[in-house]
Amino acid sequence: MADATANSAESKLKDAAAAGGVSAIYRGWFSEISPLWPGEANCLKMEEIIFQQKSKYQDILVFKSATYGNVLVLDGVIQVTERDECAYQEMIAHLPLCSISNPKKVLVIGGGDGGVLREVSRYSSVQQIDICEIDEMVVDVAKKFFPRLAIGYEDHRVRVHIGDGVEFLKNVPSGTYDAIIVDSSDPIGPAEELFKRPFFELVAKALRPGGVVSTQAESFWLHLDIIEGIAANCRQIFKGSVNYAWTSIPTYPSGMIGFMLCSTEGPPVDFRHPVHSFDEGGSHDTAKEPLRYYNKEIHSSAFCLPSFAKKVLEPKSK
Numbered sequence: 001m002a003d004a005t006a007n008s009a010e011s012k013l014k015d016a017a018a019a020g021g022v023s024a025i026y027r028g029w030f031s032e033i034s035p036l037w038p039g040e041a042n043c044l045k046m047e048e049i050i051f052q053q054k055s056k057y058q059d060i061l062v063f064k065s066a067t068y069g070n071v072l073v074l075d076g077v078i079q080v081t082e083r084d085e086c087a088y089q090e091m092i093a094h095l096p097l098c099s100i101s102n103p104k105k106v107l108v109i110g111g112g113d114g115g116v117l118r119e120v121s122r123y124s125s126v127q128q129i130d131i132c133e134i135d136e137m138v139v140d141v142a143k144k145f146f147p148r149l150a151i152g153y154e155d156h157r158v159r160v161h162i163g164d165g166v167e168f169l170k171n172v173p174s175g176t177y178d179a180i181i182v183d184s185s186d187p188i189g190p191a192e193e194l195f196k197r198p199f200f201e202l203v204a205k206a207l208r209p210g211g212v213v214s215t216q217a218e219s220f221w222l223h224l225d226i227i228e229g230i231a232a233n234c235r236q237i238f239k240g241s242v243n244y245a246w247t248s249i250p251t252y253p254s255g256m257i258g259f260m261l262c263s264t265e266g267p268p269v270d271f272r273h274p275v276h277s278f279d280e281g282g283s284h285d286t287a288k289e290p291l292r293y294y295n296k297e298i299h300s301s302a303f304c305l306p307s308f309a310k311k312v313l314e315p316k317s318k
């Protein structure tokens with residue numbers, strides 16, 4: 001089941017990627033047109049293009065929008081807007097980290113804009129934050145045009161590695177991290193390998209027993225088959241638990257995006273009931289900004305799925 005589902009989903013993405021993105025700028029509007037979400041496109045009114053260059057890995061565009069602040073676009077796909085980034089960065093980081101006690105070593109893969117680093121640095125228990133981002137130009141652009149996200153790089157516990165997340169993990173000793181957060185772009189281009197079984201196997205090896213991983217896991221409105229494939233693979237690899245949660249975010253296609261939350265065999269992790277709460281303090285608030293989206297109620301409710309998705313992603317226990 002796992003391989004067949006995962007392979008068919010992956011080949012669909014490959015075909016979509018081959019068709020190439022055709023995002024367009026027309027009469028002052030940016031339209032996020034992509035074969036990954038056929039027949040629909042999110043549009044944002046632009047005020048000014050402030051950066052546009054092709055890096056070794058992808059096209060990078062930054063524009064000032066009329067209503068969402070600065071916007072980062074990679075290969076025609078919106079990655080971050082200043083107005084709604086909190087819905088993604090806070091949830092992808094706090095859903096795993098609030099589910100375990102006293103995380104010490106955390107790895108971020110991708111996440112070049114620095115927003116996840118900003119969130120991880122809120123935990124006073126964390127001693128080491130590694131980030132492996134493949135594209136140094138994304139880091140430089142974030143520092144220049146997204147200061148409220150790139151503040152994450154200013155924390156003294158952060159160690160930046162520029163490189164491919166798959167290669168980085170191959171050199172990580174077993175059981176190194178309490179948590180790994182995979183803040184990747186979509187599974188086309190440089191992030192393609194970050195959605196495949198070998199990568200998840202490397203993540204599982206790099207986590208301690210009862211360690212947790214949180215990955216960007218697409219939208220159940222658009223890619224339920226791909227999510228099903230990812231979940232099937234994860235169930236074979238992560239023997240603790242595998243859970244899909246989601247957040248509402250206006251500027252991602254379908255207005256939401258999901259996360260796959262898994263734990264390795266070992267001390268049990270109940271992702272639905274956080275063991276750490278910012279409401280009762282304990283956060284090390286280096287971000288100089290209070291949380292704008294995450295709270296413990298929204299944590300637990302993030303795992304509630306609509307029936308059509310529940311049927312696929314929460315198969316009846318045998």
Ligand code: SAM
Nearest residue numbers: 110111112133134135138164165184185190191
């Ligand atoms: N929040 C966004 C989303 O949900 O699509 C992701 C934002 S973040 C900018 C995505 C980052 O992943 C990019 O900076 C990209 O360069 C990085 N990335 C893609 N493939 C990678 C890989 N194989 N190893 C490390 N970083 C990678």
